[in-house]
Amino acid sequence: MPNLTVNGVAHAIDADPDMPLLWVLRDRLDRTGTKYGCGIAQCGACTVHLDGQPVRACQVRLGDVGAQAVTTIEGVSGPVAEAVQAAWRRLDVVQCGYCQSGQIMSAIGLLSGNARPTDADIDGAMDGNICRCGTYQRIRAAIHEAARSLA
Amino acid sequence: MLNVRRPNPARTAPTPSRRGFLAGAGAIVVAFRLDTRPAAARGPDLASVKAQPNAFVRIAADDTVTVIVKHLDMGQGNTTGLATILADELGADWRTVRTEFAPADAALYNNLLMGPIQGTGGSTAVANSWVQLRKAGAAAREMLTAAAAFAWKVPVAEITVADGIVRHGPSGRQARFGELAASAATLPVPADPKLKDPSEWRLIGTRVPRLDSVAKTDGSAVYALDIRRPGQVTAMVARAPRFGGTVRSVDDAAARTVSGVLDVVRVPSGVAVIARDTWSAMKGREALKIDWDDSAAETRSSEAILAEYRARAKEPGLTASARGDVAGALKGAARVIEAEFTFPYLAHAAMEPLNATIERAADGGYDVYAGFQFQTVEQATMAAVLGVTPDRVRLHTHWAGGSFGRRATPSADYVAEAAQVLKAWGEKAPVHLVWTREDDMAGGYYRPTVLHRVRAGIDAKGAVVGWDHVMVGKSIMIGSPFEAMIVKNGIDATTVEGASDTPYALPAYRFGVHNGREGVPVLWWRSVGHSHTAHVMEVMIDELAHAAGADPVAYRLSLLAGAPRLAGVLRLAAEKAGWSAGAPGEKNRGLGVAAHESFGSYVAMVADVTAGDARGGAGADAAVKVNRIVAAVDVGVAVNPDVIRAQVEGAVGFALSSVLRNRITLKDGAVQERNFDAYEPTRMSEMPAVEVHIVPSSVAPTGIGEPGVPVLGPAIANAVFAATGRRLRSLPLNLAGTKGA
Ligand code: FES
Ligand code: FES
Numbered sequence: 001m002p003n004l005t006v007n008g009v010a011h012a013i014d015a016d017p018d019m020p021l022l023w024v025l026r027d028r029l030d031r032t033g034t035k036y037g038c039g040i041a042q043c044g045a046c047t048v049h050l051d052g053q054p055v056r057a058c059q060v061r062l063g064d065v066g067a068q069a070v071t072t073i074e075g076v077s078g079p080v081a082e083a084v085q086a087a088w089r090r091l092d093v094v095q096c097g098y099c100q101s102g103q104i105m106s107a108i109g110l111l112s113g114n115a116r117p118t119d120a121d122i123d124g125a126m127d128g129n130i131c132r133c134g135t136y137q138r139i140r141a142a143i144h145e146a147a148r149s150l151a
Numbered sequence: 152m153l154n155v156r157r158p159n160p161a162r163t164a165p166t167p168s169r170r171g172f173l174a175g176a177g178a179i180v181v182a183f184r185l186d187t188r189p190a191a192a193r194g195p196d197l198a199s200v201k202a203q204p205n206a207f208v209r210i211a212a213d214d215t216v217t218v219i220v221k222h223l224d225m226g227q228g229n230t231t232g233l234a235t236i237l238a239d240e241l242g243a244d245w246r247t248v249r250t251e252f253a254p255a256d257a258a259l260y261n262n263l264l265m266g267p268i269q270g271t272g273g274s275t276a277v278a279n280s281w282v283q284l285r286k287a288g289a290a291a292r293e294m295l296t297a298a299a300a301f302a303w304k305v306p307v308a309e310i311t312v313a314d315g316i317v318r319h320g321p322s323g324r325q326a327r328f329g330e331l332a333a334s335a336a337t338l339p340v341p342a343d344p345k346l347k348d349p350s351e352w353r354l355i356g357t358r359v360p361r362l363d364s365v366a367k368t369d370g371s372a373v374y375a376l377d378i379r380r381p382g383q384v385t386a387m388v389a390r391a392p393r394f395g396g397t398v399r400s401v402d403d404a405a406a407r408t409v410s411g412v413l414d415v416v417r418v419p420s421g422v423a424v425i426a427r428d429t430w431s432a433m434k435g436r437e438a439l440k441i442d443w444d445d446s447a448a449e450t451r452s453s454e455a456i457l458a459e460y461r462a463r464a465k466e467p468g469l470t471a472s473a474r475g476d477v478a479g480a481l482k483g484a485a486r487v488i489e490a491e492f493t494f495p496y497l498a499h500a501a502m503e504p505l506n507a508t509i510e511r512a513a514d515g516g517y518d519v520y521a522g523f524q525f526q527t528v529e530q531a532t533m534a535a536v537l538g539v540t541p542d543r544v545r546l547h548t549h550w551a552g553g554s555f556g557r558r559a560t561p562s563a564d565y566v567a568e569a570a571q572v573l574k575a576w577g578e579k580a581p582v583h584l585v586w587t588r589e590d591d592m593a594g595g596y597y598r599p600t601v602l603h604r605v606r607a608g609i610d611a612k613g614a615v616v617g618w619d620h621v622m623v624g625k626s627i628m629i630g631s632p633f634e635a636m637i638v639k640n641g642i643d644a645t646t647v648e649g650a651s652d653t654p655y656a657l658p659a660y661r662f663g664v665h666n667g668r669e670g671v672p673v674l675w676w677r678s679v680g681h682s683h684t685a686h687v688m689e690v691m692i693d694e695l696a697h698a699a700g701a702d703p704v705a706y707r708l709s710l711l712a713g714a715p716r717l718a719g720v721l722r723l724a725a726e727k728a729g730w731s732a733g734a735p736g737e738k739n740r741g742l743g744v745a746a747h748e749s750f751g752s753y754v755a756m757v758a759d760v761t762a763g764d765a766r767g768g769a770g771a772d773a774a775v776k777v778n779r780i781v782a783a784v785d786v787g788v789a790v791n792p793d794v795i796r797a798q799v800e801g802a803v804g805f806a807l808s809s810v811l812r813n814r815i816t817l818k819d820g821a822v823q824e825r826n827f828d829a830y831e832p833t834r835m836s837e838m839p840a841v842e843v844h845i846v847p848s849s850v851a852p853t854g855i856g857e858p859g860v861p862v863l864g865p866a867i868a869n870a871v872f873a874a875t876g877r878r879l880r881s882l883p884l885n886l887a888g889t890k891g892a
Pocket of ligand 2 (some may be wrong): 081092095096097098099100130131132133134226502552553
């Protein structure tokens with residue numbers, strides 16, 4: 001039975017090793033903050049961190065996670081995560097909000113490796129995250145704001 | 152009359168602490184029944200709404216003010232806006248304000264602009280609630296004041312209310328809302344509470360933080376897809392690949408062997424696989440072998456449908472509006488421009504695919520969890536499926552991950568399907584019906600494909616003399632339960648809006664319409680008819696301005712003497728965008744403008760665009776890059792200016808991909824685009840800088856969820872013309888391979 005460490009807690013999962021991590025999180029562990037948008041790596045709504053790196057949970061098989069630590073929107077912590085969430089709230093980025101777990105996970109990933117991202121860096125890191133409500137202008141501003149607050 | 156909702160004793164009795172007791176007992180509910188005379192020709196008189204029973208606010212002993220929101224919030228921020236309106240009249244402390252989605256109840260929570268129906272759409276949330284919620288808040292404030300006056304034995308007139316505190320200045324006495332709520336609840340509701348003067352507003356018109364920002368940034372906001380009921384199963388339905396197709400036979404043997412699959416049942420829309428979880432349901436559905444019967448299905452391709460439209464557009468069609476002698480005017484014109492515009496089917500493609508959870512409750516009723524947008528219709532439709540009266544179907548509304556119109560179908564399609572699956576399966580457990588992205592995108596209910604044909608003439612001085620306009624497109628309302636309400640003489644107002652009622656002073660004008668007949672389900676898509684009519688009107692006017700050698704802003708203004716608010720936003724957008732200075736002097740860069748009224752709100756945009764290929768032409772790699780959008784909006788009183796700005800920014804992000812590339816196409820009846828790879832929404836790197844300017848106004852507020860959408864396409868198309876000399880009329884814009892003007 002595959003073991004899975006999610007937000008610091010180990011779980012024994014009784015599921016097909018082919019099951020995408022997305023559905024394990026949502027349907028087996030009821031961690032519903034991670035969203036389904038496309039299932040084909042196009043939208044980024046399912047973005048989680050594997051050992052701190054943003055990945056699309058719809059593309060990761062349960063059987064391939066192994067010992068890597070899974071972090072979801074419910075479990076992110078630390079100064080970068082706090083700065084990102086605070087900036088999102090200060091600028092009221094969200095509309096329907098459905099994409100925003102994924103946006104935030106990608107933004108935390110970006111800022112964790114790049115303290116002062118340029119607009120081009122933001123395009124590069126965030127282009128895989130679709131926001132159908134079109135909140136991109138505020139996402140961009142919030143990433144810059146989070147970077148400033150961390151400086 | 153006060154409708155006091157006493158707490159359920161079973162729930163409050165076991166809480167022994169004083170605090171707990173008060174929290175349960177101190178709730179008041181203020182309610183009004185509104186005068187919902189059937190909309191007369193002039194529309195309902197929202198301002199004279201009478202104060203009668205109907206529930207919009209609850210004040211608890213812990214000071215929490217809960218505003219009951221009768222509308223769906225699918226991202227447009229109406230929960231914050233509606234709560235702001237009520238809280239300001241009440242004098243609440245914003246930090247104590249919460250919201251709750253209302254249950255289905257058309258008597259209490261109908262949309263005043265939709266008649267006896269609870270529903271969200273047409274950018275009506277703020278417009279229809281403006282007086283209703285102010286009266287609710289004002290009445291609650293007066294009741295709290297009266298309770299304090301009685302307790303303190305002081306005159307009502309000496310009491311003030313602000314920031315959640317009721318004060319008597321002369322004696323220095325004060326009380327929190329929560330301390331007065333229980334006694335206030337016993338008092339009569341004032342029939343005609345006095346509304347605040349705008350000078351007394353503390354929240355309206357300011358940047359009030361959104362109430363949903365925290366829950367939507369930490370993963371805790373619960374959308375329909377996140378509902379987890381004890382024992383629930385996941386259902387996925389295999390539907391016909393062509394609209395109107397049916398199941399001839401099904402072989403479910405392989406599907407039943409898939410691990411996690413619990414059952415396979417037939418429903419009217421196809422074959423439902425019931426499984427332990429989403430993944431098993433997907434696998435099980437893939438294993439079904441179904442023979443589809445297409446004998447009643449739509450099997451044409453999109454081009455064939457448009458070809459039929461093109462032929463029909465040669466005939467005048469039903470007359471939606473007419474004035475002057477159009478034929479004579481065109482005959483005498485110095486120049487006539489003839490143009491065809493085509494628009495594809497568009498999917499709403501909200502981020503959260505359609506889904507709903509339904510279960511049979513112990514009392515024999517049903518509980519349903521979804522992002523309900525059309526409660527009255529959805530409740531009645533599910534009740535009919537389940538064979539109960541509508542009141543036995545309880546709707547629990549959740550945050551919706553977008554909608555753009557898709558969650559409000561006159562057929563209540565997907566929630567009805569959930570009820571059908573539950574029933575077909577014998578109501579054994581709560582059923583979560585889930586549509587995949589592919590189901591959602593290929594499932595129809597599109598913005599209709601539309602063709603417009605216009606012949607417009609100008610005289611030797613460039614003035615418009617006549618305009619002959621014919622459109623062909625499938626009506627949303629014909630064949631729906633609302634046909635009798637909306638369709639007059641075969642003309643669906645939601646199809647022709649924005650063109651048949653153009654504000655431009657065109658001396659001779661005719662608008663004719665043919666209703667499309669294809670078997671593709673169509674629906675309102677953010678801004679409905681305006682999503683195409685505004686494009687045609689605004690590109691055409693631009694062509695006429697250029698033909699006349701006139702400045703496009705000045706030319707429009709010369710035709711808008713009768714539309715001062717539209718002229719106002721046009722002037723403001725032009726000024727803020729530096730229209731008179733023109734685009735930065737770069738190759739292939741240009742400015743374009745468009746202005747349009749929809750849903751009572753006025754929006755103008757100036758687009759700054761770079762267009763062309765690397766060589767400045769229109770080769771195969773030619774692209775349109777939108778650098779900047781400057782928007783001006785007039786929505787009356789700006790209840791929450793930041794939410795208004797966000798909606799216009801979002802409208803640009805939402806609509807840009809439909810201007811540049813999105814289309815749903817049919818090949819022999821089958822939808823070709825099934826996911827975001829083939830129907831790609833706007834992405835971060837494409838998002839232009841958006842600047843939004845709000846016209847100060849004291850007019851009653853109107854909505855802003857939709858009105859930003861219609862002007863984006865024509866502003867960009869007109870900018871592409873300015874940049875390249877190429878006049879692109881149809882959407883999506885196809886610059887590559889066009890000829891220079
Ligand atoms: S759901 Fe994984 S990228 Fe869209
Ligand atoms: S906020 Fe709705 S999809 Fe991004």
